[in-house]
Amino acid sequence: MTQKPTGHVSRVTHFALIVGDQEEALDFYTETLGFEKKEDSEMGEDRWLTVAPAGREGVHIILRSPDWFDGRDADRYERVVGHNPMIGLEVDDCHATYEELGARGVEFASEPREREYGVEVIALDPEGNELLFVEPARE
Known part of the structure; x- marks a missing residue:
């Protein structure tokens, strides 16, 4: 039996890729793979940086630094780099x-x-x- 969704989610918009170097990741995804930078803004001391396939609507990949996270989460996210x-x-x-x-x-x-x-x-x-x-x- 298929369950009816309980929320009103209509689509996935973003997912985070934890990267050690946002500039290197941005260069790879844009220059090498041909994605385009969608968003790039400061968020306090952090940076909100997203990419997606050029000319397409859909899911944005957040190129997120593990430095964004504080306390014990920072260590946990540092270990995710390269293992997303x-x-x-x-x-x-x-x-x-x-x-x-x-x-x-x-x-x-x-x-x-x-x-x-x-x-x-x-x-x-x-x-x-x-x-x-x-x-x-x-x-």
């Missing part, structure tokens, strides 16, 4: 993405693989976070 959950990114041509990003120096965990749902390849950002590029199967 995998990010899934849809592409039109996984093999071309692999070749193009590889030429730009992006490290990959493997070569593209055929799966029943399409073609996938896992890349690593400069801090070691996994980026899953998926070309959906064509019907």
Whole structure:
């Protein structure tokens, strides 16, 4: 039996990627992957910095420093750098993405693989976070 949602959430808008160096992350996601900077503002002593695929509406990735957190949480978030959950990114041509990003120096965990749902390849950002590029199967 499917449960009816209790809230009024209509979509996910942001998720945080904890990064050790916001400028390095911004450069990678914008210059290497072609995302665009969506938001960049001061929040007290901290910085609110987001990116998203260029020209698209959807979820923004918050490039968040572990310094944003105080006390015991700061240590916990420092340990997350390079160990964030995998990010899934849809592409039109996984093999071309692999070749193009590889030429730009992006490290990959493997070569593209055929799966029943399409073609996938896992890349690593400069801090070691996994980026899953998926070309959906064509019907």
